[in-house]
Amino acid sequence: MSEFKPLPDQPPPPNTIGAVGWMRAHLFTGPINSVLTVAAAFLILFGISWFINWGLFDADFVGSTRDDCSGEGACWVFIIARLSQFIYGFFPEEQIWRINVMFFIFAACIIALMIEKTPKKGWISLFTLVGFPIISFYLLNGGIFGLEEVETHKWGGLTLTLVIAIVGIVASLPIGILLALGRRSDMPVIRSISIVYIEFWRGVPLITVLFMASVMLPLFMSAGAETDKLMRAMIGVIMFQSAYMAEVVRGGLQAIPKGQTEAAQALGLSYWKTMFLIILPQALKLMIPGIVNTFIALFKDTSLVLIIGLFDLLAIVQSALNDPNWLGFSVEGYIFVAFMFWIFCFGMSRYSQALERKLNTSHR
Amino acid sequence: MKKQLVSAVAALGLVAVSTASLAATLDDVKKKGFVQCGVSTGLPGFSNPDDKGNWTGLDVDVCRAVAAATLGDASKVKYIPLNAKERFTALQSGEVDMLSRNTTWTLTRDGSLGLNFAGVNYYDGQGFMVSKELGVKSAKELDGAAVCIQAGTTTELNLADYFRELGMKYQPVVFDTSDQTVQGFEAGRCDVLTSDQSQLYALRIKLSKPDSAMVLPEVISKEPLGPVVRQGDDQWFNIVKWSMFALVTAEELGVTTSNVDQMKSSTNPNVQRLLGTEAGQGKNLGLDDTWAYNIVKQVGNYGEMFERNVGSGSALGISRGLNALWTKGGLQYAPPIR
Numbered sequence: 001m002s003e004f005k006p007l008p009d010q011p012p013p014p015n016t017i018g019a020v021g022w023m024r025a026h027l028f029t030g031p032i033n034s035v036l037t038v039a040a041a042f043l044i045l046f047g048i049s050w051f052i053n054w055g056l057f058d059a060d061f062v063g064s065t066r067d068d069c070s071g072e073g074a075c076w077v078f079i080i081a082r083l084s085q086f087i088y089g090f091f092p093e094e095q096i097w098r099i100n101v102m103f104f105i106f107a108a109c110i111i112a113l114m115i116e117k118t119p120k121k122g123w124i125s126l127f128t129l130v131g132f133p134i135i136s137f138y139l140l141n142g143g144i145f146g147l148e149e150v151e152t153h154k155w156g157g158l159t160l161t162l163v164i165a166i167v168g169i170v171a172s173l174p175i176g177i178l179l180a181l182g183r184r185s186d187m188p189v190i191r192s193i194s195i196v197y198i199e200f201w202r203g204v205p206l207i208t209v210l211f212m213a214s215v216m217l218p219l220f221m222s223a224g225a226e227t228d229k230l231m232r233a234m235i236g237v238i239m240f241q242s243a244y245m246a247e248v249v250r251g252g253l254q255a256i257p258k259g260q261t262e263a264a265q266a267l268g269l270s271y272w273k274t275m276f277l278i279i280l281p282q283a284l285k286l287m288i289p290g291i292v293n294t295f296i297a298l299f300k301d302t303s304l305v306l307i308i309g310l311f312d313l314l315a316i317v318q319s320a321l322n323d324p325n326w327l328g329f330s331v332e333g334y335i336f337v338a339f340m341f342w343i344f345c346f347g348m349s350r351y352s353q354a355l356e357r358k359l360n361t362s363h364r
Numbered sequence: 365m366k367k368q369l370v371s372a373v374a375a376l377g378l379v380a381v382s383t384a385s386l387a388a389t390l391d392d393v394k395k396k397g398f399v400q401c402g403v404s405t406g407l408p409g410f411s412n413p414d415d416k417g418n419w420t421g422l423d424v425d426v427c428r429a430v431a432a433a434t435l436g437d438a439s440k441v442k443y444i445p446l447n448a449k450e451r452f453t454a455l456q457s458g459e460v461d462m463l464s465r466n467t468t469w470t471l472t473r474d475g476s477l478g479l480n481f482a483g484v485n486y487y488d489g490q491g492f493m494v495s496k497e498l499g500v501k502s503a504k505e506l507d508g509a510a511v512c513i514q515a516g517t518t519t520e521l522n523l524a525d526y527f528r529e530l531g532m533k534y535q536p537v538v539f540d541t542s543d544q545t546v547q548g549f550e551a552g553r554c555d556v557l558t559s560d561q562s563q564l565y566a567l568r569i570k571l572s573k574p575d576s577a578m579v580l581p582e583v584i585s586k587e588p589l590g591p592v593v594r595q596g597d598d599q600w601f602n603i604v605k606w607s608m609f610a611l612v613t614a615e616e617l618g619v620t621t622s623n624v625d626q627m628k629s630s631t632n633p634n635v636q637r638l639l640g641t642e643a644g645q646g647k648n649l650g651l652d653d654t655w656a657y658n659i660v661k662q663v664g665n666y667g668e669m670f671e672r673n674v675g676s677g678s679a680l681g682i683s684r685g686l687n688a689l690w691t692k693g694g695l696q697y698a699p700p701i702r
Contacts, residue, residue: 071572081415090417153444215450218457229459309405309445319406319413319445324679327408328570330543 055335066326078329079336082320086336089156089311095148098139099159105132106166114351116358129170136163152230156311158340164234164302164312169295171238176245181275183250194246201243207304209236214308233305241298248294252287253279285359292352296345303341313337389461389593389600390434390650398440401427402460405445408566409674409682410466410486419443422673423464426485426591429607429663430462433655438662452477455594462604463592466562473592480601483608484590485666486674487686487695489583490522491561493568496578498555503582507532512554514538514545522585523558546570549577560587565680583686603649609698610656613638614665616689616698621664624657637701645701656701666696 015021027037058073061080069075079086088096109128112118140163143149155163182194201209213232256279264274284291306315317333320326393399403411403423411421419441428438444460455463456478466488467473469481494500503526511534513520520536527534537554539545546567549557559567561583568574591608593601614620617635619627628639636642639660640653649655663669670687671677688694 085413085415085417090413093416151442153442211449215453218459219453306405307447308450309447311405311445315405316413322406322408322412322566323414324408324412324566324569324674325414327566327679330570 066329074332074335075329076332078320078326078332082317082326085157085320086313086316087158089159089316090154091150091156091159092148092154095142095150098142098147098150102136102139105135106162114354133167133170136166152228155230157316158313160230160305160310161299161302161312164230164237164305165295165299167234168237168241168298168302172241172245172294172298173291175238175242177249177280179242179246180249180253183246184253198243198246201240202247204240206237206240206301207307209240210304210308212236229308230310233308233310237298237302241294244294244297245291248287248290249283251290252283255286256283285356285361288352288356288359292348296348299344299348300341313340389597390603393434393461397435398442399427399431399434399462400442400444400460401430402444402446402451402454402463402465403427404465405447407466408569409562409678409680411443411445411464420673422486422669423466423589423591425663425669425673426464426608427462429611429659430591430604432658432662433603433607433610433649433651436652436654436658438658452479452592455479455592458594461593461600466589467592469588469590478595479592480595482591482593482601482604484588484695485608486562486589488560488562488587488589489686490519490558490585490587491564491583492580493549493557493559493564493577494555494580495549496576500556500580503580503584504530506534506556508534509556510535510537510554512537512539512545512549512557514542514559515540518585519559526584542567543570561685562674562680562682565674565682569679599650603651606649606701607655607659609701610638610659611663611666611669612689612696612698613701614656614660615667615696616691619660619665620668621661624660628657634701 011017012021015024028034054073056073058070059076060069060073061076062068063077064081066075066078068077084096088099091099109124109132112124113121113128118124138144138147140155140159141150141152179194179198182190183198185191185194210233213236214229217232260278260282261274264278269277303312303314305312306318311319314337317337321330321333401424403419403421406412407421407423409421410423411419414420424441424443427441427443431441432438444454446454446460446463446465451463451465451467452473454460462482464485466486467481468488469484473479474481492503492506494506500506506527511523513523513536515538520538523534523536535554537548539548542559542563545557545559548554549567550571557564557567561579564579568577568579571577591604593604595601613634617627617632617638619635619638624639627635628641630636630639630641633642637645639657640646640655643653646653646655664672667684667689670684674680674682675684684692684694686695688696690697
């Protein structure tokens with residue numbers, strides 16, 4: 001009796017593996033899907049090729065006036081001619097180095113924080129959160145160390161967007177944490193103050209807050225006490241954003257099991273030690289997506305300041321679109337703004353993902 | 365109800381500030397060393413930042429003229445870009461010394477907001493733009509036309525009034541922004557586009573072939589645009605008002621930036637009074653006798669200002685029309701300086 005020999009394994013049919021198999025399984029599973037696939041592919045190819053032609057091959061890059069643009073494709077000359085204004089706003093030309101120094105310090109801090117092996121990271125983050133904003137303020141505003149004073153109405157463009165966003169981010173996180181702790185506190189006064197604050201500021205739109213700060217507030221103040229418009233806007237943004245931040249932080253705090261607090265108390269730790277050594281480090285890690293989400297929203301919300309006459313990146317591009325010498329290039333302008341916003345938001349999003357991976361202690 | 369509440373709050377605010385803002389603006393300006401001037405956040409030819417970030421435009425030049433008259437230096441202006449909604453508050457609260465922001469002079473504004481209009485630097489009005497192919501030469505031939513409008517109540521109301529008055533029909537096509545309106549017009553969604561005339565010229569440049577469209581001569585509404593100051597400071601009001609008159613007078617007398625120094629030796633008594641060679645005019649305003657000389661030397665006369673910003677010297681190419689001197693069929697008229 002011959003021994004049973006199974007046939008050798010056959011390779012799967014060629015049309016179920018590889019690229020062909022993948023396409024059959026995902027793109028051409030039936031007549032309707034096949035038609036849709038072909039139509040979508042056609043649309044995408046057509047759209048992309050049109051966009052590349054418009055934005056790249058037919059576009060004009062060199063020149064200094066609108067006459068240098070042929071009008072067939074995009075006119076990037078407009079963006080290039082105005083680039084320094086878009087980035088530095090109305091800052092006096094001979095003082096622009098101050099903004100560059102600020103950008104440089106900022107970039108250096110971020111890079112140092114992102115590289116795994118930087119020594120003394122704690123001090124660098126402290127500097128980024130406390131020292132850097134102070135230095136930037138004096139760099140931008142001037143008035144000391146022989147720096148010429150540049151008033152805030154000359155700030156604008158990307159610089160202003162970053163200033164508002166960074167101030168909002170740096171200030172709203174600690175205030176938000178305190179408010180979240182306050183809302184979970186056992187002390188009735190602190191708890192009710194936190195709840196009223198959070199619910200009030202979450203209940204009004206940011207645009208209303210900015211409008212109140214810029215239009216109504218000056219009417220109620222005596223004529224001498226004139227505060228800066230940018231200052232008013234920034235305080236409004238911070239107030240608003242910290243309420244949102246508080247709720248994100250509270251969400252994170254609720255995810256930490258009660259046993260953690262009880263264990264900390266059993267060890268004899270005080271309330272603040274429990275919070276800062278045990279609860280918050282765990283909670284903040286969980287909250288990274290939520291916090292970054294709020295930051296990104298804040299970054300995009302900064303462009304609302306244009307309704308109160310501050311020239312952030314979007315507003316300065318819009319005002320450039322109104323220059324009689326450059327009328328009619330709004331598409332290029334808005335694409336530029338969208339691209340800049342995308343770079344920053346995408347950067348933040350990637351950084352938060354990297355941070356999550358690094359801090360992951362496998363609770364997933 | 366809501367409206368009443370808003371006006372009550374606004375009135376409260378006005379009471380609060382009107383007591384505070386009685387101080388002499390001229391003294392404040394001299395002490396600060398600059399004029400705080402509220403301008404638009406961007407309106408082609410009226411106020412917009414140029415490539416270098418300097419503010420330019422017809423409204424901006426009024427600010428510069430006032431700075432030249434009061435401080436002797438047209439560059440001593442701090443521009444505060446203002447939104448349409450916050451412009452009056454900024455003036456009332458003292459954030460700006462004057463407002464030069466394409467603001468239409470109306471009875472309500474003049475009478476109830478605690479403001480004074482110091483003159484008219486541009487006579488605007490709603491007009492029509494048509495494609496040349498349409499072959500229309502007058503707005504009276506527009507019966508049954510599809511009209512592109514930018515959403516904005518006065519424009520729509522004026523249009524409705526005009527067509528009803530002439531017993532003609534029209535089909536409104538409403539858009540949200542001026543860019544969309546132009547695209548709609550270019551795509552043939554409508555035969556005619558309506559907006560303020562000064563805007564029509566700016567919109568025309570946005571067309572891919574600006575020469576294919578023309579602006580019709582009819583003006584169907586009155587939009588006198590001018591600088592505004594706070595009520596209660598007559599000296600400052602006079603300074604702004606007469607700075608405007610000096611611009612017009614200089615054009616009338618043919619005094620320009622380039623010939624103002626030769627004109628100083630002119631024998632024409634009107635020129636002498638304008639340029640301060642015959643002493644005594646400045647002190648009536650609380651200024652030096654060279655106030656008008658500084659304006660013309662540093663900013664130019666009204667005609668120069670107009671041509672440079674919105675007229676033939678600019679991309680807009682607006683014709684003088686109503687803004688010509690009264691001697692040339694326009695409305696720009698200045699009382700005598702004497």
